[in-house]
Amino acid sequence: MKGIITLLLSAFVLQVSAQQLPPLDKSPMDMSYYPAGYPVLKFQNKITEPLIMRIIYSRPQVNGRKIFGDLQKFGEIWRLGANEVTEIQFFKDIWINNKKIKKGRYSLYCIPYEDKWTMIVNKETDVWGLKYDADKDVVRMDLTTEKNISTEALTIIFVKSDTGANMLMYWDDVKAALPITFKN
DSSP states (O other): OHHHHHHHHHHHHHHHHHSOOOOOOSSOEEEEEESTTHHHHHHTTOOOSOOOEEEEEEOOBOTTOOTBTTTBOTTSOBOSSSSBOEEEEESSOEEETTEEEOSEEEEEEEEEOSSEEEEEEESOOSOBSSOOOGGGEEEEEEEEEEEEEEEEEEEEEEEEOSSEEEEEEEEEEEEEEEEEEOOO
């Protein structure tokens, strides 16, 4: 009886391992927190400030392409990443461009231009691709962009500021910063 069970289990394992697994995503998903490294700090019992926000986004690659003005046309809406629209979650009320944004989940869009980006916080979440509804915008803000060292993969991080944090976005040779204010 043991031999039959072993044989059946072996056949099952071979069948499962012979199935084709999906390929790796060309634009892998990533996540950034404020404060930076929050889950690790929590695990290590080293939390010095509460979790305020996190962003979940897919990281498209340059792959030798000209990104801004070519792949991503100037003046056209962009989901600030690839695949699903980039999503930000605030764990407390924050302010962007002097507008209070209540804690919750939001999507982020961007309209890149040659010298600036228009950042958009939108109420609609769980959207794949570019399904954008301007009626659901919460706030828009123009950000000055600057040339930066070339970054192969879109990278978004939070850095502490005097009034809260800046959400720094790097891709290709462009850098933009979205100021986010914390108030009590």
